[in-house]
Amino acid sequence: MVSSEQKEVARVLDFVAEEQSDRLQSTTSLPLFSTSNRPTSTTMHTASISSEASVQSFQGATQEFLVIADIASGGYGAVHKVRGSKGGVFALKLEKRAPKRDHYKLQMEVRVLQAADKAKPEERQHLPTLIDHSEPHSSSSSMFIVMTLLGKSLGDIKRAYRKRIFSPNTAYYCAIQSIDAIKEMHDLGFLHRDIKPANFVVGAPGSKNANTVYVVDYGIARKFLDAKGSMLTPRRKESEFCEVITYLNGLHYVDKIDYHWIREMVRRVAKRRNCNLREPYDWQKKNTHSRTVSR
Known part of the structure; x- marks a missing residue:
């Protein structure tokens, strides 16, 4: 029986294999993480600005965050580019609260990033840093999480080009980086459960980590290892x-x-x-x- 960990690694290789299979139909060569063309859409972690935001602020546990730009929005909530009162520019993900709802995706994102914060720096190179977050049981109409501001997703980078495929050099580089990212999550005891190009993003342009591939969006992740590193009992299957x-x-x-x-x-x-x-x-x-x- 193939384990859930093995399936996630296989999924990374699946979309790389599809990428290079598509390439047999084209001779286009793309530079690594080129930003000469802008993508047709932005993801939740994209650093590009979609529109100027109205003055809005969020009070976290350690500091206040002022919205300086909108990044994305939807039925779930929104993502903003924010500046902290202690300095620094970050990404703030906002999720609306709803009546009779006892679980929010951002709660799992906080769990994953809190676990990453306890790991050694070399063991979390492909996970963003948790900066702050709201209290999960706050009376506010929304809950939020503040993290490292990153760049574009691999999905958006691909869509920026006419042929929508990477060069072999870029594809295999991204495969290795993505596998390392998934390994870091697995080592923390979490399964991501939503492996796709849209959930792998590069570092912010111009930063020292601009060519690092991060795995993001842990809303449906699940814990599969206990505190001692032993496998939790899987759900019973017929x-x-x-x-x-x-x-x-x-x-x-x-x-x-x-x-x-x-x-x-x-x-x-x-x-x-x-x-x-x-x-x-x-x-x-x-x-x-x-x-x-x-x-």
């Missing part, structure tokens, strides 16, 4: 699901998938759990916040 995974791992590229058998395996589990697979479904119920998954 035996049929384990059979399906074993079956899929044994297939070759040209093999056809037996969808009927997989479907029947899921039906077998549903029957054992007394699920009739008929209406009403969760989205049809009035209490949309219910955690009940079967009746």
Whole structure:
């Protein structure tokens, strides 16, 4: 059985392999982290300014942060470029609070970065530094986290070019940097669970770490090692699901998938759990916040 750690490393190599496979159709050569063209969109950690922000400030545990520019915004909240009252320019991620919601993605981001802060500097070269954050149970309408201001994501850098592919030199450099970044997270005891080019960013332009690749966005990360470094007990899987995974791992590229058998395996589990697979479904119920998954 392939572990979750192994799957995350494989995912990094997957998008590098796709990158170089695409390259067979082109002879375009791209310089390492060139910024001659701007990307068509910005990610949450992009240092470029999207618009001038109105005067707004956030009080953290150690200092106050004044918004000097907007970076990105969406239904989740926003990301701002801020200046600290003690000096320095950083990125502030804002997440809106919601009624009947007991967990926020920024809480996990704080956990990961707090764990990184306790590690040796050489063990967290690919993780941003936690500067400050709001209290998780504050009465404020939003919670926020302040961290190192970084540069563009690998996804945005690719989209800045017509062919949207890296040169082999850049692709393999990014692969090594990304693998090192994932290793640092795993060594801290966390699985990232959202490996993709958009979640790997380079350092701020002109900084000493401009060519360092960082892994970011830990909102759906999960702890898999305890304080002693031992594996936490994984969530229980139905035996049929384990059979399906074993079956899929044994297939070759040209093999056809037996969808009927997989479907029947899921039906077998549903029957054992007394699920009739008929209406009403969760989205049809009035209490949309219910955690009940079967009746």
